[in-house]
Each structure stands twice: as structure tokens, then as C-alpha cells.
Amino acid sequence: MRLTVNGKPQNYEDDPDMPLLWYLRDDLRLTGTRFGCGAGLCGACTVHVNGQAVRSCQTKMGTLESKTVLTIDALGEGGKLHPVQRAWIQHDVPQCGYCQSGQIMQAAALLKTTPNPTDVQIDSAMSGNVCRCGTYQRIRAAIKTAAKERA
Amino acid sequence: MRVDNISLDRRQFLGGLFSTGAFVVAARLVPAELFAQAPAAAILNTKADTAALHPSVYLGIEPDGTVYLVTHRSEMGTGIRTSLPLVAADELDADWSRCRIEQGVGDTRYGDQNTDGSRSIRDFYDAFRVAGASARTMLITAAAAQLNVPVGELTTANHEVVHARSGRRVGYGALVPAAAKLQVPARETLRFKPKADWKFVGKETEIYDLTPIVTGTAQFGLDVHRDGMVFASIEHPPVVGGTIRSIDSKASLAVKGVTSIETLDPPKPPLLFQPLGGVAVIGRNTWSVLQGRRQLKIEWNDGPNTTLTSAPFRTAMIERVKQSAKVARNLGNVDAEFAKGGKTLEAVYYTPMAAHASMEPPAAVAEFRNGKAEVWCPTQNPQAAQETVAAALGIDKRDVTCHVTLLGGGFGRKSKPDYAAEAAVLAKKLGKPVKVVWTREDDIRHDFYHTNAAVYHKATVDAKGRPTAWLKRSVFPPIASTFGAPEPMNFELNMGLDDSPYDVPNIRAENAGAGAHVRIGWFRAVSNNFHAFALHSFADELAHAAKRDPLEFLLDLLGPGKAIDLKAQGVDYTNYGAPIDKYPVDSRRLRRVLEVAGEKSNWAKRPSGNGRGMGIAAHRSFNSYVASVVEVEVDRQGRLKIPRIDMVADPGVVINPDRVRSQLEGAAVMGVSLAMFGEITATNGRIDQKNFDGFRVARMNDAPIQVNVHFAESGDLPTGVGEPGVPPVIAALANAIYAATGKRLREMPFSKQKLV
Numbered sequence: 001m002r003l004t005v006n007g008k009p010q011n012y013e014d015d016p017d018m019p020l021l022w023y024l025r026d027d028l029r030l031t032g033t034r035f036g037c038g039a040g041l042c043g044a045c046t047v048h049v050n051g052q053a054v055r056s057c058q059t060k061m062g063t064l065e066s067k068t069v070l071t072i073d074a075l076g077e078g079g080k081l082h083p084v085q086r087a088w089i090q091h092d093v094p095q096c097g098y099c100q101s102g103q104i105m106q107a108a109a110l111l112k113t114t115p116n117p118t119d120v121q122i123d124s125a126m127s128g129n130v131c132r133c134g135t136y137q138r139i140r141a142a143i144k145t146a147a148k149e150r151a
Numbered sequence: 152m153r154v155d156n157i158s159l160d161r162r163q164f165l166g167g168l169f170s171t172g173a174f175v176v177a178a179r180l181v182p183a184e185l186f187a188q189a190p191a192a193a194i195l196n197t198k199a200d201t202a203a204l205h206p207s208v209y210l211g212i213e214p215d216g217t218v219y220l221v222t223h224r225s226e227m228g229t230g231i232r233t234s235l236p237l238v239a240a241d242e243l244d245a246d247w248s249r250c251r252i253e254q255g256v257g258d259t260r261y262g263d264q265n266t267d268g269s270r271s272i273r274d275f276y277d278a279f280r281v282a283g284a285s286a287r288t289m290l291i292t293a294a295a296a297q298l299n300v301p302v303g304e305l306t307t308a309n310h311e312v313v314h315a316r317s318g319r320r321v322g323y324g325a326l327v328p329a330a331a332k333l334q335v336p337a338r339e340t341l342r343f344k345p346k347a348d349w350k351f352v353g354k355e356t357e358i359y360d361l362t363p364i365v366t367g368t369a370q371f372g373l374d375v376h377r378d379g380m381v382f383a384s385i386e387h388p389p390v391v392g393g394t395i396r397s398i399d400s401k402a403s404l405a406v407k408g409v410t411s412i413e414t415l416d417p418p419k420p421p422l423l424f425q426p427l428g429g430v431a432v433i434g435r436n437t438w439s440v441l442q443g444r445r446q447l448k449i450e451w452n453d454g455p456n457t458t459l460t461s462a463p464f465r466t467a468m469i470e471r472v473k474q475s476a477k478v479a480r481n482l483g484n485v486d487a488e489f490a491k492g493g494k495t496l497e498a499v500y501y502t503p504m505a506a507h508a509s510m511e512p513p514a515a516v517a518e519f520r521n522g523k524a525e526v527w528c529p530t531q532n533p534q535a536a537q538e539t540v541a542a543a544l545g546i547d548k549r550d551v552t553c554h555v556t557l558l559g560g561g562f563g564r565k566s567k568p569d570y571a572a573e574a575a576v577l578a579k580k581l582g583k584p585v586k587v588v589w590t591r592e593d594d595i596r597h598d599f600y601h602t603n604a605a606v607y608h609k610a611t612v613d614a615k616g617r618p619t620a621w622l623k624r625s626v627f628p629p630i631a632s633t634f635g636a637p638e639p640m641n642f643e644l645n646m647g648l649d650d651s652p653y654d655v656p657n658i659r660a661e662n663a664g665a666g667a668h669v670r671i672g673w674f675r676a677v678s679n680n681f682h683a684f685a686l687h688s689f690a691d692e693l694a695h696a697a698k699r700d701p702l703e704f705l706l707d708l709l710g711p712g713k714a715i716d717l718k719a720q721g722v723d724y725t726n727y728g729a730p731i732d733k734y735p736v737d738s739r740r741l742r743r744v745l746e747v748a749g750e751k752s753n754w755a756k757r758p759s760g761n762g763r764g765m766g767i768a769a770h771r772s773f774n775s776y777v778a779s780v781v782e783v784e785v786d787r788q789g790r791l792k793i794p795r796i797d798m799v800a801d802p803g804v805v806i807n808p809d810r811v812r813s814q815l816e817g818a819a820v821m822g823v824s825l826a827m828f829g830e831i832t833a834t835n836g837r838i839d840q841k842n843f844d845g846f847r848v849a850r851m852n853d854a855p856i857q858v859n860v861h862f863a864e865s866g867d868l869p870t871g872v873g874e875p876g877v878p879p880v881i882a883a884l885a886n887a888i889y890a891a892t893g894k895r896l897r898e899m900p901f902s903k904q905k906l907v
Contacts (some may be wrong), residue, residue, distance in 0.1 A: 015407060018438045026382075026436040031374035032367020034559070036510050037591040038441075041843040044510055072367035085365045092357055092809055095817055096228030097364030098371055098510040098559025119856075127852040130843060132510045132560050133228045134820025135813070136851040137858055 001065045006030070006074035016062025020054075021045045023061055024071060032072040032101050036130065043129030046102035046109075047071045053109035072101040075108060084108045087146035095133035103129050107143050116147050197221050197253045204331040206289060207282035208260055210239055216310060216324030218243065218250045223261035224271040225531045226254075226360070227509075227561035228817070229873045230810030231271045233358045235279050238806060241351040242283025242344060245323075246310035252359050257533025257553035265532040267566050267673060268727060269773035269871025272806060273734075276869045284341040286330075293329035294321050355809045360557065372529030372556045373514040377584035380516065381410065383577050384440040384588055386447055387429040387597050390836035391669050392417070392454035395430065402446035403432055408439025412447075413580055415573065421635025422670055424539045424567040427597060431577055437588050453836060459668035461503065461832035461839075465603070468665055469499055472605035472626040476663035477638070480649035482720040483657035488611055488620030496696055497609040500685035502899045505601040505829035506846050507674055511559020512589040517574035523550040524578070528571045529558035536568035543572040544579055551575075562821075563673040567599050595846050596838040599672025600831055602627045606648075606685035610655075616697020617707065620657035623648060623689075625682060632667030639664050639678075642725045646772060647682025647878065649722045652738040653690065654710035658720065668836055675821060676877040679772045684826070684899070687768035687882035692895065701886065702749045702767050712739030727773050733868060734774040740865055741776050744799045745769045747863040748778035752797040762786060764891025768882035774870040775802040776863075779819070779879040781855075781887040789906040791888070793823060793855040798876055800860065803867040811872045812860040818876025819858045824849035826881045830900045847902075 001012050005028060012023065019038075024030045024047070033056055036044030040058040047056045048070040075082045081089070084107045094100045103126070110117060110125040117125065122140050131139070199219035202211025211219045220236035236252050239245075255261050263274065287307055294312035295302045298319055306313050311320045346353075363369040388394065400412040410433050417428035432443035489495070515528035517540075524544055530536045533553040541548035558565055574587040589597075604627035610618040625648050629639035639662060649660040674680070694704035714735035717724045726734060748767060749755065759765050762785045769778035780797040798815040805811050828847035832839045840846040885896045892906050 015438065022436060022438040026438070029376060030367075031370075031376075034371070034511070035373060035437075035588075036512075037843050039591065039842050039844070042510070042591075076366065081366070088365045089357070089361055092361065092813065094228075094358070094361065094364045095230075095813055096226075096510065096558060096560045097360060097369055098557075100364055101367045104365060123852045127850045130510065130848055130850060132508060132562070132821075132848060134817035134824075134849070134854065136820060136849075136854040137816055137856075138813075139851070 003064045003066065004068045006069070006071055012061055014061070016060060018061045019057050020047065020059040020061060020064065020069065021056040024056060030071050030073050034098055034101055036099065036102070042099070043106060044099045044102040046105040046129065048105060048109060051112065053106050072105055075104065082108060083146045083149045084111065084142070087142040087149065090145060091138045091142040093135050093138040093142050095135055099129060099131045103131065103139055107139070107146065110143070111147055111150060115150060117143065197255065198251070199253060204286065204289065204327045206285040206335045209279060210282040210286055212286060212323060212327050214324050214327045216249055216322055218245050219253055220250055221253050221255045223255035223264050224275070225266040225555050225558055225561065227266065227531060227558035227565065229814055230358050230807055231266065232360065233356065234272065234806045234810060235275055237351040237356055238276055238279040239283035241349055242280045243287050244307035244309065244350070247351065247356065249310060254555050256555065257537045259534060264534050265566060266561070267531055267563055269775070269873040269875060270728065271871065273729060273774060273868070273870045276806070280343055281338055281341060284343055285335055288336045288341060289330040289333045290323055290326045292333055293326045297321065297326070297329060352804070352806050353808065356807055358810070370556055371511050371559045372527065373511055373588065375516040375527040375556060375586070377516055377518060380584040380586055381433050381435065381581065382437050382440045382586050382588060383431045383433050383574070384444050384590070385415065385429050385431045385573060385593070386444055386449060387427040387593065388417070388451050389596070390451070390453040390456045391427065392456050393451045394428065394454065396450040396452045398430055399448035402448070403443040406439060406443040406446055408436060409434040409443035413577060415576060422633050424535060424569050426543065426569045426573045426576070433577070433581065440588070441590065456668040457836040459833045459836045461834070465501060468603070468605040468626050469501060471663060471665065472499060472607040472624055476624055476626070476661040478659060478721070479644045479662050480658060480660035480717070480720050480722045483620070485620045485622050485657045485659040488657045491611070493611040493613070493619065495609065495611045496692060497607070498689055498692060498897055500606045500681070500688065500897045502604050502681040502684060503829070504603045504831040505674060505825055506595050506598045506831050506840070507562040507564035507601070508595065508846060508848055509558070509560025509562055509564055512591055512594040513565070513570035514586070514588055515571040515574035516584060516586045517571065517578040518584045519544070519575060519579040522546060524575045525552045525554070526571045526575055527554040527556055528568065529556050529565055530568050530571060531558065531561045531566040532568065535566065536571045539568045539572045540575040543576050562675040564598060567672055591843065592841045595840050595842060599633065599670040601674030601680070602629065602671045604678070604681040606681060608685060608689040610693060612693060612697065616693060616699060618655045618693060621653070621655045622659050623651070623686065624661040626663045626665050627678070627681070628665045628667035628671050630671050630673055631664070632671050637664050641723045643678045645722070645725050646678040647686055647770065648678070650717055650724060650736055651686055652715055652736060652741055652771065653708040654738065669833065669838070676772060676874040679770065679878040680825065680881060683768070683770045683878035684881045684885065687770065687879065688885050688897065691766065691882070691886040691889065695889070702745065702754050705745055705767065705769065706742060709738045709742050712737070712742045729774055734870065736771060740801050741769050741771055743865070744776045744778035744801050744863045747861055748780050748797055748799040751799060751859065751861045752780035754780060757782070759890035762891055764887045764889065766883040766886025766888070766890055768879040768886060770875070770879040772875045772878055775800065775872060775875040777815070777875045777879050779883040781880065781883040783884070783887040783891050785888065785891045785906050787907065791906060795857045795859070796855045796880065797859045797861065799863050800872060800876070801863045801865050802870045802872045802875070803865060804869040805862060805864060806869060808862070814872045815860045815876040816858045819880050820849050820854045822877045822880025823853070823855060823884060825877070826884050826899050827853065827902045828900050
């Protein structure tokens with residue numbers, strides 16, 4: 001089967017039940033996508049499939065025929081950081097940083113569908129992403145900054 | 152059920168304690184000689200080591216002006232990898248954009264590397280100042296000779312030595328060859344910058360790893376790759392101390408990609424940081440070994456720890472804490488005061504076990520070649536990793552190199568390098584590099600848990616409701632048990648049980664250990680969490696019983712403030728490993744954070760009631776002082792919202808204010824998380840929770856909406872901020888819920904209790 005990962009065509013002939021997460025991390029060595037729970041409970045492994053945020057630990061390779069996958073490693077375009085990444089830097093969001101790939105991918109997907117999210121919309125979109133360091137307040141602020149920048 | 156039913160040879164305990172070297176609380180932590188020393192082997196060289204000018208193990212400068220700064224402490228989110236180098240760069244007067252940070256491997260020449268106890272800044276602030284000032288002095292001396300002017304006429308600015316009179320400037324790089332020939336100046340001769348000239352300390356600098364983190368290139372332990380590497384996932388015994396009775400691995404070996412099944416030896420007591428043993432599935436990628444594990448059929452001999460079932464254990468602990476125990480502090484005569492029969496209050500508090508649940512589960516990569524091991528792992532304690540790996544392999548610890556990656560959270564879990572030893576043992580068995588991957592289920596079920604505790608308080612009060620006698624007692628399975636001892640070590644009591652600063656004429660603190668049937672470890676803020684929850688909840692109960700404003704009452708309880716002489720009251724006080732004369736227990740500083748908290752939170756102007764409430768608490772831990780004011784809203788269905796938390800900290804000199812703020816913001820969330828949801832339970836020795844569905848942690852919609860951080864900076868010696876923010880938040884939250892609802896929560900997790 002064929003799929004596109006970060007703009008590059010890929011051919012996949014292995015176990016169709018393997019989650020996208022391990023294909024990205026082990027086969028392609030795109031380690032920016034993090035493993036947190038393996039059960040769709042924490043959001044650390046969030047990537048975009050055809051523009052939508054999905055948990056790569058719950059996305060079987062067999063479902064990705066002809067699909068387009070985007071990971072944190074290629075979120076910025078043309079060597080520039082994505083507005084969400086810039087906002088993350090402006091607010092010094094990360095502490096340990098481990099969950100932030102997933103947080104950023106989730107936030108980028110949110111802003112695509114909801115360019116000016118309210119607090120309630122942010123909470124609802126982001127509450128599937130756990131940050132054990134507790135950076136939630138800065139994540140919320142950074143999403144608002146990114147929304148302004150995109151507007 | 153008895154709670155005090157472990158009996159282990161005390162000699163084992165002592166042997167264990169000192170052989171790991173991992174929990175020596177009061178030892179001198181900074182090496183006496185910080186100047187450049189030859190590394191043990193070529194592989195350990197940093198670029199700082201090989202730089203032309205190398206006045207310290209932490210610093211080197213090349214003739215092109217590049218400054219290499221070595222962080223030997225682990226980065227798990229506190230910002231320490233940036234903050235310590237900033238201290239050196241400030242004294243050096245360096246251009247930060249020309250500084251490169253290197254992560255030191257495990258090596259005793261750096262001094263202590265166990266990144267826990269919130270002491271990296273406290274213990275190494277001075278060492279990094281010395282490193283920077285030594286280099287700067289040498290560069291100035293070299294410039295004086297080159298420019299033929301007296302040293303006293305020279306200053307430095309942004310990577311240059313400046314001769315203001317003649318307007319000449321020489322870059323640091325150009326001075327390196329001459330400076331490198333000079334002797335490193337003695338510590339006593341160094342002159343440090345006056346505070347007014349500090350350019351980084353006290354200012355905001357973004358963390359060194361910020362861009363790599365937001366672009367996904369930051370390397371955590373799980374990201375390490377070695378050519379020829381195989382993957383391993385390990386089924387550990389479900390009960391600590393369990394051993395394999397039988398294995399049927401046929402179905403597992405039939406899984407595509409699985410290459411072999413290996414058994415791992417169980418630990419010999421005491422547990423220390425040894426791996427738990429079990430069955431490892433080896434394969435070509437993570438997915439194959441995870442699938443292979445599902446197909447394993449293992450029968451276990453569970454061993455003696457099946458006796459642990461949490462509900463009866465809790466009941467037994469609550470009974471035990473009402474009985475007298477070993478005295479840890481005594482002032483005056485509590486019993487005589489109680490016998491007078493004045494108004495008396497008493498309460499029992501209980502907190503369950505909790506898991507660290509760092510977002511990156513434990514992981515390690517190891518290689519074994521020619522009798523030597525090399526490991527890459529997210530560890531808080533690379534020297535303990537060397538020792539643990541060496542013990543598991545039966546080699547000398549100098550033959551173990553431990554590379555420290557970024558840590559995807561630590562919170563104390565990653566001070567215990569059992570996972571590094573697993574990777575090393577498998578690498579030796581298989582003769583190739585091995586990556587050990589722990590799943591979230593492994594992490595939750597096989598943690599070194601934050602212990603459960605029962606705490607009892609009793610006080611008699613005078614006409615104003617002020618205590619005249621105060622008895623406090625705690626019972627918990629101690630961290631000491633992991634090192635083979637049944638009773639808590641002093642440091643576990645010195646965290647909020649026997650160091651209370653409240654000024655009361657008669658005080659007694661008592662403690663008893665309870666049997667440990669799982670691995671107990673230190674969790675962010677350690678026993679302060681339950682001791683402070685009980686202590687400052689009870690103080691709030693006293694305030695309300697006296698119908699007094701809690702803030703006014705707490706200030707009265709502290710009295711005018713003083714350095715408290717705990718030793719005179721029989722406390723064997725370890726003071727977080729710091730000398731008491733330099734870091735006293737100073738109730739004036741606690742008063743000050745409370746006063747600032749009252750001011751900044753508008754305490755007096757935001758009355759409680761009608762489902763809205765404010766709670767306050769202040770706690771000294773890890774030599775730092777933090778007050779928290781929590782505001783809650785509880786609706787008619789009993790649903791809780793936390794609109795605001797104010798945190799006020801006095802950690803002495805603040806190095807990187809933004810990182811101090813972020814630590815306190817995070818502590819507010821973790822305190823709320825632990826108090827609301829933190830609960831690990833066991834049934835017949837098996838942990839009941841498996842993942843984030845069973846072990847809940849705060850998500851964005853559970854977290855406080857706004858956390859404001861304020862400093863009550865005393866300018867005293869710098870102390871840590873990683874942990875001290877957590878304890879006061881928990882009590883302040885319970886106190887806020889009481890103010891809002893009239894419901895006193897004495898047991899965590901709060902989410903299991905009806906608030907209306």
C-alpha cells in the first residue's frame with residue numbers, strides 16, 4: 001500500500017495492524033511523535049491524517065491507504081515554524097517537552113477548523129492531551145496568540 | 152491486618168544504602184576540587200574538557216570564542232540544563248549565543264548528579280559561579296599582559312575584555328591561547344560580579360531546548376537509536392518479589408518479528424533499584440515485542456507480598472495512627488496540657504498511594520562490548536545508573552558509561568534506574584544493542600510509588616482558639632523499605648511531620664513505619680505532600696473552630712517569627728542535606744510569603760460562601776518557602792472548578808524567573824491532580840490501575856484556570872523550586888473546598904467524595 005508521510009511517498013507492506021505510531025518511530029525514525037499510553041488516552045502521539053488530528057497509537061497502518069500523514073517533524077512549512085510553534089516559543093510553554101509534539105499537532109488542527117476558539121472550545125479540543133508538568137495555562141494562552149497571528 | 156509486618160536485617164539496609172550511594176542525604180555533594188580533572192576514559196570527554204581553556208569540569212572555551220558549558224544535572228522540565236550554565240555565563244560575562252550546552256555523562260568528577268531533592272541550584276549555584284569567574288579572571292589577566300595595562304583597568308562586556316581608557320577591546324577567543332597558560336585562580340581570590348551587573352541571573356532566558364522541543368527534534372530516552380539495535384518489552388511479576396513458575400512462549404515466538412524470549416532474574420533483597428525480573432520479549436521493533444508479550448503465558452509464584460489489599464490496609468493504618476508511636480520531636484509536655492481537659496480537636500487524614508506517570512515511560516538503550524557497558528537513558532541519577540547496571544552485570548561501575556538524554560518528566564521515578572539495568576542485562580545476553588520500552592501499563596503497575604499515609608492531629612486550644620498543645624503522628628510504608636529498613640529514615644519525617652514552624656508551647660511528633668508490599672520511592676515533594684496536607688488542613692480546622700480568619704490565624708500561629716531550633720526539641724533534622732546555619736527553618740520567611748499571598752490574592756476582599764471559597768496554606772520544604780491561595784467554585788451538583796490559584800515563593804535568589812514561575816504553575820496543577828485524582832490501589836499485591844483511565848491525572852479541563860506566581864524574594868541563598876510548590880496547594884485546596892461548602896475533606900482523592 002502507498003501513503004504519504006510529511007510530503008514523501010512511502011510504500012508499506014508490513015503488518016496492517018501495526019499502529020502508525022510505531023511505523024513513524026521505528027521504521028521511519030520520525031521520533032518527534034511521542035509514545036505516552038498506547039491507548040488513545042493521553043494525546044502524546046497526535047499527528048494529522050488528511051488534515052485531521054488523530055492518535056497515531058490507535059491508527060492502524062491498514063487504514064492509511066492513499067492517506068496523507070503529517071507529523072510534528074514537518075509541521076513548519078518552507079523552513080519556517082508554524083504559527084502554533086512560534087506561539088509556543090513566545091509563551092515558553094514546554095517544561096519537559098515530551099507531550100508538546102502532540103499538544104502542538106492537536107492545537108494546529110483545532111485552529112484549522114476553529115480559527116478563533118473560545119476557552120470552552122480550547123478546553124474541549126485539548127483535554128485529550130495530558131501534560132504531566134502542568135503547562136495547560138500556557139498552552140491555552142499560546143493557542144490564543146497563534147489564533148491572533150493567523151487572523 | 153498488621154501494618155508493621157516487615158522485618159529485614161538492618162545490616163542489609165545499611166549495606167544497601169551505602170552501596171547504591173543514591174540516598175546519602177547529608178553528604179557533601181559538591182566535589183572539593185572542581186577544577187579540570189582528567190576524565191576516566193577518552194569516551195567521557197566533553198568539548199569543555201578538550202577546549203583550549205578549561206578552568207573547570209563545567210566549562211571550556213575554544214580560540215574561536217565558543218564557550219562549552221556542561222550540565223551534569225538531568226533535565227526533566229525544571230530548566231536546570233539552562234539555569235546552571237546561565238550562572239556560569241553570567242560570571243563569565245559571556246555572549247549567550249556563543250555558549251553551547253553539553254550534557255555530562257555519569258561521572259563522580261562532577262560531584263553529585265542525583266537530580267532530586269530540589270537541590271541543583273542550591274548545591275551548584277556557587278560551583279558554576281566559580282567556573283565562570285575563574286575563566287573571566289584568566290581572560291582578564293591574559294588581556295592585561297597583551298595590552299600592557301594593569302588588571303584593575305580592565306573590565307568585561309559581552310564576550311570581550313574592555314580597556315575603557317584606550318577604547319581597546321579584545322574578544323575572549325583571541326585571549327584563550329594566552330589565558331590557557333595561566334594557573335586557575337584560587338577560589339578565595341575570585342571576585343564575583345555585584346548584583347547590579349548580573350546580566351542573566353534574575354532575567355528571563357528561554358530554555359536551551361525550546362526550539363528542538365517544539366519542532367520534535369529533542370531527543371528523549373525513547374528516541375535513542377543504535378545500529379543493529381533490537382527491541383525488548385518485559386512482563387514483570389505482577390506482585391513485587393514474584394518469580395516465574397512456568398512460561399509457555401510458543402505463541403509469542405510465533406509472532407512476526409519476535410526473535411527470542413529471555414528470562415530475567417528476580418531481585419535479591421533489599422530491592423534498591425534492581426530490576427523486578429520477569430520475561431523479556433525480544434524483536435525487531437516495538438510493535439512486534441508488544442504483540443509477543445500478549446501471547447506469553449506465564450504462571451507466577453507471587454511470594455509474600457500478596458498480603459497487600461488497599462482497603463483493609465487503609466483501615467489498619469487509620470487504627471494504627473491513633474496509637475502512640477516513636478517520638479520524633481518533643482517540646483514541653485503535651486500530655487500534661489491535654490490532661491487539663493481544655494477544648495480539644497482531633498482529626499485523622501488519609502492519602503492513598505500515587506504513581507509518578509511521567510509522560511515518557513521508563514526506557515533505555517544499552518550496549519555491551521569487551522566487558523564494558525554503555526547505556527543511554529532518561530535518568531535523574533546517572534551515577535546510580537552506573538552502579539545499578541554494574542551490579543546487575545557484575546562489572547566495575549567505572550566500566551559503565553551512562554549517557555543522559557532529556558527526560559520526558561521524572562518527578563522522582565527516574566532516580567531509580569531499574570530500566571537501565573534491564574537493557575544492559577539483555578544487551579549482554581544478546582550481544583547486540585537493546586532498547587527496553589516500558590508501556591504505560593508497565594509504568595503504572597511497576598512504579599516506585601508515592602506512599603500511602605495516615606496522619607493524626609490533636610490539639611487543645613485556649614480561649615482564642617490558639618493551640619496550647621499539639622500532637623501529630625504519621626504512619627506510612629517508608630521509602631526506607633526500598634533500602635531494606637522497616638522504619639522511615641529521618642528525612643521522611645523531616646518533611647512536614649517534625650519540622651512544623653507553628654509556635655506552640657507544647658509539641659510532640661510521632662511516627663511509625665507500616666509494611667511495604669510494593670516498591671516505595673520518592674515522588675515530587677515526597678512526604679511533605681501528606682504531612683503538609685494534614686498539618687495545614689488541621690491549622691485551618693483550628694482557625695474555623697475559633698471563628699477566626701484563616702490567614703490572620705496562621706500569622707498568629709507563626710508568631711513574630713524566628714529561626715527555629717529543632718535540635719533543642721529532639722529532632723534529628725536533616726534539613727534536606729543543607730547546613731542549618733546557612734539554611735535555617737525561618738518562620739519569618741513563612742510569614743512573609745503568607746502576607747504577600749494575602750495581598751496578591753486580595754484575600755481580605757474576596758469573601759467565601761455560596762459555593763465559592765478561598766483556602767490558604769504555606770509550607771517550607773527543600774529550604775524554600777511557598778504559600779498558596781486556592782479559589783474554588785462548587786456548583787449544586789458538587790462539581791468543582793478552580794478559577795484561580797496564587798502561588799507566592801521565596802526561594803532566595805532567583806536565577807531564571809520564568810522557569811521558577813513555570814515550576815510553580817506546574818506544581819499547582821500537580822497538587823490539584825494528586826489531591827483530586829491521585830490514587831493507586833492494590834488487590835492481593837497486584838496494582839489495580841493500568842493506564843490514564845484508571846490512574847487519573849489532571850487534564851486541561853480539570854486544571855486551575857489561572858495560576859499567578861509571585862515572588863517574595865528575600866535575596867537569601869538560592870534554593871530549589873522543583874518540589875516546594877506542591878505541598879501547600881493540596882492543603883489550600885482542601886481549605887478552599889471547606890470555605891465554599893462547609894465540607895472538610897480529610898482523605899484524598901477528593902474526586903471520590905461528595906462535595907455537596
